Amino acid sequence: MNILVAPDSYKDALPASDAARAIAEGIRRSLPDAEICLSPMGDGGEGTLDALLAATAAERREANVRDALGRPRTAAWGWHPGTRTAFIELAEASGLQPLAREERTALHSTTFGVGELIREALDAGAERLLLTLGGSATNDGGAGMLAALGARLLDRHGHDLPPGGAALAELAKLDLSGLDPRLAALEVEAAVDVDNPLLGEHGASAVFGPQKGATPDDIAFLDAALGHFADLAANALGKDHRDLAGAGAAGGMGFAARAFLGAALRPGIELVMEQVGFTRRLEDADLVITGEGQLDGQSLAGKTPVGIARAAKQHGVPCVVLAGRLGRHWQAAYAEGVTAAFALADGPMPLSEALSQCSVLLTERAESVIRLFAAASQPHHKA
Incomplete structure (x- = not known):
């Protein structure tokens, strides 16, 4: 399986490059043989x-x-x-x-x-x-x-x-x-x-x-x-x-x-994708994982996860968003190509703790996503 990992930074927590590595670690835990392409992204902000x-x-x-x-x-x-x-x-x-x-x-x-x-x-x-x-x-x-x-x-x-x-x-x-x-x-x-x-x-x-x-x-x-x-x-x-x-x-x-x-x-995000040759990277991908600190209705105005999802949709590639928080009207991202979106925290958590644990939470969430994706990709036979 070829997986393209293309997150933005997680504000106050992780730069995009560290976020990409954390996601990759979760993928390897679930699918050691996966081919992972790390492509840290940005939409104009820090990173x-x-x-x-x-x-x-x-x-x-x-x-x-x-x-x-x-x-x-x-x-x-x-x-x-x-x-x-x-x-x-x-x-x-x-x-x-x-x-x-x-x-x-x-x-x-x-x-x-x-x-x-x-x-x-x-x-x-x-x-x-x-x-x-x-x-x-x-x-x-x-x-x-x-x-x-x-x-x-x-x-x-x-x-x-x-x-x-x-x-x-x-x-x-x-x-x-x-x-x-x-x-x-x-x-x-x-x-x-x-x-x-x-x-x-x-x-x-x-x-x-x-x-x-x-x-x-x-x-x-x-x-x-x-x-x-x-x-x-x-x-x-x-x-x-x-x-x-x-x-x-x-x-x-x-x-x-x-x-x-x-x-x-x-x-x-369009400029950055153009510079990094993102379309070429999508051609071999079976799945794209992206994300940033928050996914909400305003993300449709030009934020990284939605830009990535739109490109993935054009190539028929599923796109999963791992967000620090799912804000108001985030569901609008489904129409833009987001296949599924997940918040990082697995329960009530102070912001300071969520920020300090961002790398661990990303790894854990990526591991769960890949376990589910791999299971759905396997043929199942009822007894």
């Missing part, structure tokens, strides 16, 4: 860079940048000299995961470090950039990135705005004259894992702000500030991208990538 580097044999490089709170941080990025392509994962510079829960602040976090990574890529001679936009701690509409790339965001006194989305409420002038001229020749694709617009009840602030520390009052303030930023951007550029699907990704970085970098926004 996507690792999947891309493994698939493309790009060089891993590091740069000293600012994190989402403006502190020094060493961030990885990828460089493929043959194609002059840079791979930049927003979460490496401005991600949510490195921040303690009490540090998370949607009001003041910044994407400045992402702009610093883009400068590194330009200095290396990049002609193409693949920018992944999941896992952010930010809600600044990409303003920090723009500042790092030479733009100036000024208040009514002509002073540079402080970092963060809240400061955008005081934006009086968007000066793009100092924007790095090399950006004009850079071909950019942005991998997004959601299809939300920039503003409103389905926008960046309302949907994703709470996980970044935003209160209900913060959400209303941030949404208005991003709307003000979008107004000035539209005046400066002559185009308005606030309603674009994916504009709300990463606290509005989808908006900034399209508006200021001319990026093509694509579902991250």
